[in-house]
Structure formats: C-alpha cells, structure tokens
Amino acid sequence: MHVAPGMVEIALPASPSVSQQHGFVHAGALAAIADTAAGYAALSLMPPGVGVLTTEFKINLVAPAKGNGVRARGRVVKAGRTLTLAQTEVVAETATGEKLVALLTATLMVIEGREGIAD
Amino acid sequence: MHVAPGMVEIALPASPSVSQQHGFVHAGALAAIADTAAGYAALSLMPPGVGVLTTEFKINLVAPAKGNGVRARGRVVKAGRTLTLAQTEVVAETATGEKLVALLTATLMVIEGREGIAD
Amino acid sequence: MHVAPGMVEIALPASPSVSQQHGFVHAGALAAIADTAAGYAALSLMPPGVGVLTTEFKINLVAPAKGNGVRARGRVVKAGRTLTLAQTEVVAETATGEKLVALLTATLMVIEGREGIAD
Amino acid sequence: MHVAPGMVEIALPASPSVSQQHGFVHAGALAAIADTAAGYAALSLMPPGVGVLTTEFKINLVAPAKGNGVRARGRVVKAGRTLTLAQTEVVAETATGEKLVALLTATLMVIEGREGIAD
Numbered sequence: 001m002h003v004a005p006g007m008v009e010i011a012l013p014a015s016p017s018v019s020q021q022h023g024f025v026h027a028g029a030l031a032a033i034a035d036t037a038a039g040y041a042a043l044s045l046m047p048p049g050v051g052v053l054t055t056e057f058k059i060n061l062v063a064p065a066k067g068n069g070v071r072a073r074g075r076v077v078k079a080g081r082t083l084t085l086a087q088t089e090v091v092a093e094t095a096t097g098e099k100l101v102a103l104l105t106a107t108l109m110v111i112e113g114r115e116g117i118a119d
Numbered sequence: 120m121h122v123a124p125g126m127v128e129i130a131l132p133a134s135p136s137v138s139q140q141h142g143f144v145h146a147g148a149l150a151a152i153a154d155t156a157a158g159y160a161a162l163s164l165m166p167p168g169v170g171v172l173t174t175e176f177k178i179n180l181v182a183p184a185k186g187n188g189v190r191a192r193g194r195v196v197k198a199g200r201t202l203t204l205a206q207t208e209v210v211a212e213t214a215t216g217e218k219l220v221a222l223l224t225a226t227l228m229v230i231e232g233r234e235g236i237a238d
Numbered sequence: 239m240h241v242a243p244g245m246v247e248i249a250l251p252a253s254p255s256v257s258q259q260h261g262f263v264h265a266g267a268l269a270a271i272a273d274t275a276a277g278y279a280a281l282s283l284m285p286p287g288v289g290v291l292t293t294e295f296k297i298n299l300v301a302p303a304k305g306n307g308v309r310a311r312g313r314v315v316k317a318g319r320t321l322t323l324a325q326t327e328v329v330a331e332t333a334t335g336e337k338l339v340a341l342l343t344a345t346l347m348v349i350e351g352r353e354g355i356a357d
Numbered sequence: 358m359h360v361a362p363g364m365v366e367i368a369l370p371a372s373p374s375v376s377q378q379h380g381f382v383h384a385g386a387l388a389a390i391a392d393t394a395a396g397y398a399a400l401s402l403m404p405p406g407v408g409v410l411t412t413e414f415k416i417n418l419v420a421p422a423k424g425n426g427v428r429a430r431g432r433v434v435k436a437g438r439t440l441t442l443a444q445t446e447v448v449a450e451t452a453t454g455e456k457l458v459a460l461l462t463a464t465l466m467v468i469e470g471r472e473g474i475a476d
Contacts, residue, residue, distance in 0.1 A: 241438075264389070264395065265392055265411050265414075266385065266386075266388060266390075266392055267385075267389070268384070269385060269388045269389065270384075270385025270386070270388065270389065271385075273385055273388070274385065275385055280464070291418075292384050292414060292418055293417065293418055294415065294417040294418060295415070295416060296386075296413065296414070296415035296416075297413060297414060297415075298412065298413040299410075299411055299412055299413065351471025
C-alpha cells in the first residue's frame with residue numbers, strides 16, 4: 001500500500017479466493033478494495049483521532065478484471081467539513097500494461113468520538 | 120439461500136472474517152452479498168444458458184451492521200431485453216428484530232454466449 | 239403535489255418544454271422532479287426551521303417516459319441525525335395504466351442555520 | 358458548447374430560471390447539463406446514425422453553485438460495444454476562479470435503429 005496526502009494505492013494479487021467463476025477478480029472484491037482505497041485517501045487528510053465511514057458508493061465495472069492482479073488508486077475529490085468525496089480507479093495489470101476495470105465514487109463521513117453511523 | 124422468481128435472499132452469519140475494526144460487518148462484505156443477491160434475482164428470470172454481469176451498482180450504508188448476522192434480499196425492479204435493474208435490502212438481525220443497514224441498486228447486463236463485459 | 243409524513247408525490251404533465259427530441263420527458267427533467275420529491279419527503283419529517291440539501295443522488299432510467307405525464311413518488315427510507323436516505327419512483331401515466339420509468343435514491347443532509355453545503 | 362472527440366463542454370449562465378430559493382443553480386439543472394455533457398461526449402465517439410441513451414447516472418453535489426454561471430465538462434472514461442461510461446465535472450465560475458460543484462458518472466447505451474430503451 002502506498003499513501004500520500006489525499007491519495008492511496010492498494011494492490012491485490014490475483015488468487016482463487018477473490019475470483020469468480022470465470023477466473024476474474026470478483027466484483028465484490030473489487031468494490032471492497034476500491035472503497036478501502038477511497039476511505040484511506042480521505043483519512044490521509046484528517047487530523048489524528050478522527051475517523052471516516054463510507055455512507056455510500058457507486059462503482060461502474062467496465063471490463064473483466066483478468067491478469068496478474070489489480071491496483072486500486074483512491075484520491076480525494078473534495079474534502080468537506082462533514083462529508084468528503086473520493087474517487088478510486090481500479091486497473092488490472094496485464095501483459096500489455098494497465099487496463100481500467102472499475103471506477104468508484106464514494107462519500108465518506110467524518111466521525112469524531114463516535115462509533116458507527118449517525119443514528 | 121432462498122430463491123423465488125425475481126427474488127433471492129442470502130444470509131451471512133456474523134464472523135471475524137467479514138468484520139471491520141469496530142466489530143461490524145465490513146462495507147465491502149455487505150456490498151458483495153448485496154450485489155450477489157441482486158445478480159441471482161436477475162438470473163432467476165433468465166432462460167437457461169443465459170448469464171448476467173453487474174455493470175454498476177450503488178450502495179447506501181445507513182446503519183452499522185451489528186448483530187447476529189445480516190440478510191440480503193434482492194428483487195428485480197425491471198427486467199429488460201439488454202439490462203435488468205435490481206434492488207437489494209440488507210438487514211441486520213438484532214435481538215429486537217431486523218434493522219435496515221444498506222440499500223443497493225444494481226444494473227445487470229444479459230450475457231449470451233460471451234464471457235465478460237462487452238469490450 | 240400530495241404530501242404525507244415521509245412521502246411526497248409530484249405530478250408533471252407532458253409538455254414540449256420538458257421533452258427531448260423523441261417526444262419523451264427529458265432525463266434531466268425526470269431527475270429534477272425525482273430529486274425534488276425525495277427532498278420534500280425528507281423535509282416532511284424535519285422540525286420547523288430545518289432544511290435539507292441533496293448531497294448525491296443516483297437515478298436509473300428503465301423505460302422512456304411517454305404518455306400523458308409522469309408522477310414522482312418520494313419516500314424516506316431512513317431518517318438519520320445528519321443524513322437521510324430517500325427513494326423516488328417515477329411512473330408514466332399511459333392509456334393502459336402506470337409504468338415505471340425511473341428509480342432514484344438520494345442522500346439528503348440536514349441543514350440548520352446554514353446556507354449551502356458544508357465547506 | 359465546445360466539442361472534441363470524447364469531450365464536451367457546456368456553459369450555463371446563472372439566471373433566475375435555473376436557480377433555487379437561495380440563488381444557487383438548482384441541483385436538477387446541474388444534473389441536466391452534466392448528463393447532457395456526458396451524453397454528447399459519448400456521442401462524439403459514435404459513427405453517424407447511432408444514438409445514445411442514458412441508462413443511469415449518479416451525481417455528487419459538493420458545493421453550492423453560486424457565481425456567474427457553471428460549466429459542465431464531460432469526457433468518455435470507457436467506450437464499449439454496448440455501454441459507454443462517461444464522467445462530467447461541473448464547475449462554478451467565481452470571481453476568484455473555478456470551483457468544483459458537482460461530479461457525475463453516467464452509463465450510456467448505444468442505440469441503433471431503435472427509439473427508446475430496450476423493453
């Protein structure tokens with residue numbers, strides 16, 4: 001995992017445990033690492049002791065994730081007082097280079113001294 | 120797993136492997152079972168030999184998934200020739216009953232004789 | 239417009255000003271009334287003096303909006319302290335009855351004594 | 358309107374007819390021009406005689422649209438055989454420069470010789 005302020009990259013090697021029936025990385029696994037990258041990107045801009053929680057995300061799956069593994073690159077689009085918008089590109093590493101497989105946008109809520117979503 | 124035409128229910132017991140740091144079911148795991156329930160709901164209306172692929176989904180996470188486990192109930196909203204829209208409600212099973220934790224809407228593409236997304 | 243606690247219905251008659259080139263109601267107009275219905279549904283549960291602001295919405299357009307007009311029915315899925323999730327179904331009124339044309343989910347943020355989104 | 362292959366920019370001057378009660382451009386109007394920019398960006402890559410139809414979009418509204426007007430910049434993220442993914446950034450023109458107000462992702466379906474969504 002690589003982290004810079006407002007940006008995070010997570011790599012996931014291909015393996016049977018994250019693959020679906022055709023041998024591609026499962027959409028659920030893609031969504032999980034894409035959401036995680038978005039969350040850490042948001043967190044990288046927060047002061048110590050502050051957490052973030054995903055309130056919603058949308059993911060478009062544009063190509064099958066086949067290859068040697070995938071990389072999820074999250075970056076903060078807009079950091080707000082209450083809500084932060086982040087976006088993650090997920091690429092597959094193939095023999096001929098990187099290929100976009102998914103695009104996620106997520107809203108993260110800042111959490112201070114509370115566990116869980118506002119209720 | 121319970122399946123009826125256009126509807127699917129998947130149960131996921133709480134366990135450490137699907138929990139995040141606060142002991143709730145991880146958002147990625149919720150998204151994965153919600154997407155799976157939506158996909159099987161769409162598939163339940165398809166003729167034999169036809170597959171479906173998620174092209175996009177959005178999930179709103181409205182409460183922490185704490186309790187004895189979660190249930191994802193997918194149903195088809197609109198079955199089309201090329202695209203099907205499905206929706207999944209995810210509820211947590213608590214001591215006092217069920218509580219909504221997430222709502223997902225997904226677009227599924229019908230796949231006949233092809234592997235993977237159109238490219 | 240019909241309003242009940244947590245529910246709002248808005249009717250939009252078909253007219254050239256809201257139609258696109260094929261004579262259907264424009265997607266942008268559908269999104270606008272669907273978002274408005276979601277917002278008023280959320281507002282109907284708020285105390286006096288409190289406002290709401292849409293922070294994000296997603297709309298799936300499942301059929302062309304042709305007929306005598308459209309109706310947008312918004313309802314609150316989950317009312318939270320900071321964020322409220324609402325959903326709107328948009329139906330077209332046709333000679334043979336109602337037909338679903340769009341489904342929207344929206345996140346609304348509660349605004350007290352502030353104008354505009356947190357910044 | 359400015360168009361290049363895979364990219365479209367649409368400008369909307371501020372005016373009372375597209376403003377909501379606080380004087381900002383209405384979310385529905387933002388969504389409409391953002392969706393339009395995404396659609397034309399997709400169309401700019403299509404052969405003559407082929408149309409596109411929005412099947413779904415999501416918009417995150419990150420700041421109030423106040424200023425002299427807004428610009429929507431749509432670009433194609435991935436052009437596929439059946440579906441195209443496009444993204445639009447909407448910025449407000451203020452005295453101190455441009456400010457991001459909204460981010461939209463849209464799925465467009467290619468339409469050949471048919472009117473309306475597959476049914």
